[in-house]
Structures are given as structure tokens and as C-alpha cells.
Amino acid sequence: MHAAVVTRFGEPEVFELTELPDPVPGPGQVAIDVSHAAVGLIDVYIRQGLYKDRAGLPQPPYVPGLEVAGTIRALGEGVDGFRIGEPVVTTSGTGAEGAYASVAVVDAAMTASLEGTGVDPALAVAALPNAVTAYLALTGVAHLQPGERVLVHGALGGLASVFPGVARSLGASSVVGTARRGSLAAARASSVPYDEVVASEDLVDALGDQRFDVVIDPVGGQVRTDSLRVMAPLGRMLLVGNGSGDWQHTVDTNALWGGNLALLGFSIGYYLPAHPEQVRPAVEAALKVIGQGLVDLHTQTLPLAEAVEAHRRLENGSVGGRILLTPS
Structure with missing residues (x-):
């Protein structure tokens, strides 16, 4: 798979686009063919090293990113309620790494189906x-x-x-x-x-x-x-x-x-992993708000190879909404 890897803590230039083995979902996880990955300020802070001593957060080299949209590629042991090829989006709380790639593995409990919602995947990962x-x-x-x-x-x-x-x-x-x-x-x-x-x-x-x-x-x-x-x-x-x-x-x-x-x-x-039972009602409420047109969110889309530029824009405050990365 293609992935943008943080090679060390520091400036945006620490990213390196590379090829890695396709990840395999473990028990309770799903693998997703990524169409869009959201870039967040938390990604910037972790890359800068602000949280380098905090337990549970990644150390270089790692693939950053919390939130993706795409389609189900594979199901881990014990996962039901999803099918291969189903359009999905992840909520926050899936960890702090893995999204800046063409394939991502996430917890099924933090994944929501977009089937039948009419919500565009780009808007879903930007807003949901x-x-x-x-x-x-x-x-x-x-x-x-x-x-x-x-x-x-x-x-x-x-x-x-x-x-x-x-x-x-x-x-x-x-x-x-x-x-x-x-x-x-x-x-x-x-x-x-x-x-x-x-x-x-x-x-x-x-x-x-x-x-x-x-x-x-x-x-x-x-x-x-x-x-x-x-x-x-x-x-x-x-x-x-x-x-x-x-x-x-x-x-x-x-x-x-x-x-x-x-x-x-x-x-x-930190909240959702401790309260996975709250994911479903929160997702349903959020999708209803998005479906009603109550969310007007400007998005910018860049290819995965331009992760450096995405982080630069977040750091200089020129996004004014959300910035997304696409694998191709």
C-alpha cells in the first residue's frame, strides 16, 4: 500500500511517501480501501513532537491519521454487520495513526456505514x-x-x-x-x-x-x-x-x-474507546444533522504525496475548514 510516513518528529518535511505491506485486520477490526483521509491539528501536534512522551501515542516511524472514508476491504475475526465493498467512514477515537495510506485498519466499533445515507464520502470524513x-x-x-x-x-x-x-x-x-x-x-x-x-x-x-x-x-x-x-x-x-x-x-x-x-x-x-456503546447513537444523530444540510464545511483535497503541503496549510491557518488526502 502507499503510505505517508512520519520519519521523525519535526517540521512537515519529515514525511516520506513509501510502500508498506497491506495491513491485515485483527479481531474486532476492519480493513478499509481508503478514498479520503482527514488531516487534523492533532496530527500536526503529534508530528511536531508535542505529545512525544504521552503513553499510547505513536513514535516515528509511523503513519499518522485518525479518520478515513472508503470501502470495506476485509473483516477481522468476530466482526459482523458489515460486508466487503460497503461504503464506510470512521469516527474519531480509532487511535492516532494509520489513515494516511491507501489501506487502513480500524476498530469496527468506531466504523459507520454510509450505505443508503446519501452522504458523500468526502463530506462524511470531513464532517462526521x-x-x-x-x-x-x-x-x-x-x-x-x-x-x-x-x-x-x-x-x-x-x-x-x-x-x-x-x-x-x-x-x-x-x-x-x-x-x-x-x-x-x-x-x-x-x-x-x-x-x-x-x-x-x-x-x-x-x-x-x-x-x-x-x-x-x-x-x-x-x-x-x-x-x-x-x-x-x-x-x-x-x-x-x-x-x-x-x-x-x-x-x-x-x-x-x-x-x-x-x-x-x-x-x-480518549473518550470513545472507553464508551463504544455511544458511537451508534452519536453517529445516527450526526448523520441526521449532515443530511438536513446544517453542516456547511469547506474542504480542500490533496493527493497523499502532498501530505507535507497539507500540514503546512494547517500550520499557517490557510485551510478554513478541513483538508483531505486521497491515495491516488
């Missing part, structure tokens, strides 16, 4: 894992209630942009987005279901007296601290990323007890 993340985060962690107000940072980001549709499906009364001034016009012109989008640099002044019950923050840095000033009493902030790259920023915890606020971290990669 993040929509599942949004559904589980909003229902199981933030406990979003009908009528509550939601604020989403990084409005057009690959993860952020699925939260409005999922939040509306759960009964949110309004959803406001934020974006940097340079991308504000694009965010306002998109069909992502925001009531309004404001500049993150002017967050407090732009929102005025508006207060939010749930804040979605995949950005981090100063916007995280600024958000505390626009949260309603008993407000919950979901920390789902650090797109700003500001790893030194800290939050004044005295502002939490003084404002009756909560900061809640959520990483689906």
Missing part, C-alpha cells in the same frame, strides 16, 4: 467525526438545554463549524460565532447556521450585553480568558482544542467561582 464530537460534547459534557445560547470560536474551523448545526438540532435558541478580522467576511457569508459572527479581537465590545450558556473553544489563548466575561451564570466552556498554538496561556481560576462558571475539557480520542 467532528459532528459526533460536537454531539457527545454538547449532550454528555456541556449538557446543552433547549433554549440556551451558544458561542462558537473559530467559526469556520473544521471542528467549530459543525457545532452550530448540532446545537440547533438540540434546541439552542441562538448560536453566535467568532472569527479573526481577516476571515470575518467569509464567516459571515457562509451558510453555517450562525445568527451573527463577530471579530474575536473585539469579543467583549462586539457582544455587548449578550451572555452565553455554552462556549465552544477550539482556539485557546486570549480569547479563552475574554470568553469568561460574556458567559452567563452557570455557563460552561468546552475546551476542544488550541488552534492559537498558545500553550503558555492560563486562565484566572478565581473568575470561575466568582462567576459560577465551568471549564470542561473534551477529547473524543
